[in-house]
Amino acid sequence: MLFSSSLIALVAAFPALVSAAPARFFGKRAAADVLVFKFADVLEQLESEFYKQALGKFKDNDFTTAGFSSSQVPIEQFLTIQEDESTHSTVLQAALRSFGEQPITSCKFKFDSALTDVATMAATARVVEAVGVGAYLGGATLITDPVLLDAAASILTVEARHQTILNILSSTGTAVPSAFDIALTPSEVLALAGPFIDGPCDLGIPANTPLSLTNTGIVGPGTKLSFSTSAITSSNDTSKFFCQMMLGGQFASIPLPFDNCVVPAGINGPVAIFITSDGQPLINNVRDRATTQLVAGPTMAFIDTKPQMLGQISRLNLAAPVQSSSTRTISPSEASSIIAGASSTSAAASPAATGSSGSEPAPSTGVNTASAPAVPGTPNTFTGKSSDGAITVNGWVGL
Structure with missing residues (x-):
């Protein structure tokens, strides 16, 4: 055997x-x-x-x-x-x-x-x-x-x-x-x-x-x-x-x-x-x-x-920044904070803020610059990318 x-x-x-x-x-x-x-x-x-x-x-x-x-x-x-x-x-x-x-x-x-x-x-x-x-x-x-x-x-x-x-x-x-x-x-x-x-x-x-x-x-x-x-x-x-x-x-x-x-x-x-x-x-x-x-x-x-x-x-340089296209779910408060930041950036770059009188509109960046809710904690309908393009926000609508 x-x-x-x-x-x-x-x-x-x-x-x-x-x-x-x-x-x-x-x-x-x-x-x-x-x-x-x-x-x-x-x-x-x-x-x-x-x-x-x-x-x-x-x-x-x-x-x-x-x-x-x-x-x-x-x-x-x-x-x-x-x-x-x-x-x-x-x-x-x-x-x-x-x-x-x-x-x-x-x-x-x-x-x-x-x-x-x-x-x-x-x-x-x-x-x-x-x-x-x-x-x-x-x-x-x-x-x-x-x-x-x-x-x-x-x-x-x-x-x-x-x-x-x-x-x-x-x-x-x-x-x-x-x-x-x-x-x-x-x-x-x-x-x-x-x-x-x-x-x-x-x-x-x-x-x-x-x-x-x-x-x-x-x-x-x-x-x-x-x-x-x-x-x-x-x-x-x-x-x-x-x-x-x-x-x-x-x-x-x-x-x-x-x-x-x-x-x-x-x-x-x-x-x-x-x-x-x-x-x-x-x-x-x-x-x-x-x-x-x-x-x-x-x-x-x-x-x-x-x-x-x-x-x-095994030889890739992982120290280099990696671009990601992934998305994640965020809370309403996080969304409000992101939108507020996006609005501030948009306002600072406007002709009124810079003193520019150019008549040509700024080129579109694909970033939605809708305003954050006037009252914190209330619903907003913002949908789009944050100001740095890193996060996609899906608008949150309250019941």
Whole structure:
């Protein structure tokens, strides 16, 4: 009998329930299943620590300086994401212990280069979540137990929601840029996450050689990309290398000459970029993707060509005055006060009050300047806008 991933999470998160849990949950697991859970846990630790350090460093004014209309919007979302990642790690570690395995807790992380300012941090967060989505997609092919696959998939869907939120907060991204995501192998994930790992962190998986973009400013269609990697030195003949751009939903990557790696038109969203020793396209699935010609990578780039209105909401300047066309009901005494004010303004602007003898009538403003009741508290029949045009008054008639 198979049990739901929600129950797995429940018994894993609350050790007191473990003794009463079915034996189906515990005992030895396939080596591949254990490896995926250990790997996923370290990645969750990295993500949680990234947001923890970011929230600890940046203050309210750092977010508003970065263009957010209110610091509460991004802080609320980053805090929610951090709590999710921390919970994922807690549950994965509890599950590993229930299998008789020890989670890897010795890895340390550093994010100095990603926490220079809020803009850099937010851009890095998009990459971090894209890596999380790709890692769980790629890891799904390795899991042998369908119950554990279900549990991992329940985390994957949340990582994808995080990605959407960060795309929106970027203000230039598309909330859901593609109908498909990019799956990554564990070695590819380590190439992306490796620069953030500080010191020994043996996961039992070899990492691809890291690759990074060296372009400054916005990267978009027509941009010629430049790279940095230890796999290519000045002694290498770079004309023999290729950059390969992999997009979600595409059967294979787009191969381009390394020395003329220009972003083609029609791309929007995350792109995984590899360096290879030949121009054979890389298959876009982790089972069939060739590795023998791989030189470095991937690195992840976001090509934002279809910004959406939704992304602009978090960057609106809410300090600017907002014009409102709404109306509200007011009491008779409030109406009398408003009309009295309107009458005074009208009288002060009349030719008699100003000494003007012009014969042309003043242009209509659409504001009714009927007089207030002669006796306070008696009915008036004024209907129209107040003198400043902010409130519409419906005349009150006494019975």
